[in-house]
Amino acid sequence: MRYFPLFMNLTEKAVLVIGGGEVASRKTEALVRSEAQVTVLSPELSDVLRELWYEGQLRWIQQRYDQAFLTRNYVQVWATTDSPQLNHQIYADAKVLGIPVNVVDDQPYCDFITPAMVDRGQIQIAISSGGASPVLVRNIRESIEAILAQNLAVLAQFCGEKREHIKAALPDVSARRRFWETFLADPMVKDTRDPAVLETIYQRCMAEPETLVQEVVWVVCDADVELLPMKAVRFMQQSDRVLYHRDIPPAGLELCRRDAERSAFHNREQLLNLLSxxxxxxxxxxxxxxxDVFSSVADLRASGDRHFGSAFYQMY
Structure with missing residues (x-):
């Protein structure tokens, strides 16, 4: 993984965009939406940039590039001119000052890159191939956008407004997670854009006592993790603790809840101790x-286990 994924707060931060064409327009529009203080350095501006300038959303320096315009005041520099030679000079000048720089569509001259974005208000999903295949990334973004609910912006805002309230009501982190899982599983929550409806469901869930049911889930996971049924994946993502055999592929473990406690076992005796x-x-x-392991530890599973394709689970 060459690039570390990171969301950067650019609010009120100074950013320099060098170039005033179509590429600069795309980057500048995104920077303006993030509330950065954008300065565009270019003899001319595209219609899009000129409109943003008229509206006071960016500062325009109507000059050709000169190293003197580059100062440590900027937290980012974007080189978007149509001259590779000039862009590379901008990159070299920015590196001298220690300023992160992006030369658009020229990956070797980028300290950072921008991913494709799925934007639902406070919900943002970033997709990147590290510059290897922009078309593939675009196809993935379109697939994700097609399945995401359109009310995510409203839902994210509502959940954010309730954070302090639910922390006071449910001090236990696991209890809060279970509450939100119950709340978000409600069919109306998935569809409504009305905060009043969300409030009604929220209050109802808060009033209902939590039913503590212990679950023990067995999941058979071999090389091709895509063969796992959806029910197995859902159990893996809801687990508080995960016991896994050392031969489980990394892709299989990635499907488990990230903050679940994890313990590896190598043999039957270790599994027996962990299970107890x-x-x-x-x-x-x-x-x-x-x-293979699932077959060899059949007697460690409680009687009455039910079979769901590659997943087994028992409720106690």
Missing amino acids: EARNETRCLCVVVTA
Whole structure:
């Protein structure tokens, strides 16, 4: 992974865009939306940039590039001119001053790159191939946009406004997570754009006592993780603790909830010890094994386990 994914707060930060054409327009529009203090350095401006300038959303220096315009006041520099030689000179000048620089469509001359974005208000999804395949990234973005609910912006704002309230009402982190999972699973929450409806559902969920049901989930996961049924993946993402065999592929572990406690086991004896402890202490326990291991530890599963394709689970 060459590029570390990062969302950067540019509010009221000075950013310099060198160039005034179509490419500069696309980048500048995004920077303005992030509330950066944008300065465009260019003899001419595109219609889009000129409109932003008229509206007072950017500062325009109507000059050709000169190193004197580049100062440490800027937290980012974007080189978007149609001259590769000039862009490379801008890159070299910015590096001397220690300013991160992006030479658009010239990856070797980029300290950072911008991903494709799916924007739903406060919900932002970034997709990047590290510059390897922009068309593939665009196709992935279109696929994600097609399945995401259109009310995510309203929902994100509502959840953000409730953060302090639910922290006071439910001090336990796991209890808060379970509450939000229940709230977000409501069919009306997935569809409505009315905050009043969300408030009604929120208050109803707060008033309902939590039903503590312990779950032990067995998931068979071999090389091709795409064969896992959706029900198995859902269990993996809801687990509080994960016990996994050492031969489980990394892609399989990536499907488990990121902040779940994880313990690896190498043999039957280790699994038995971990199970004895975890069954009594964990509300939702997921045991991830290969097909061979699953067959060899059949007697460790409680009677009455049900089979869901590659997943087994038992409620206690």
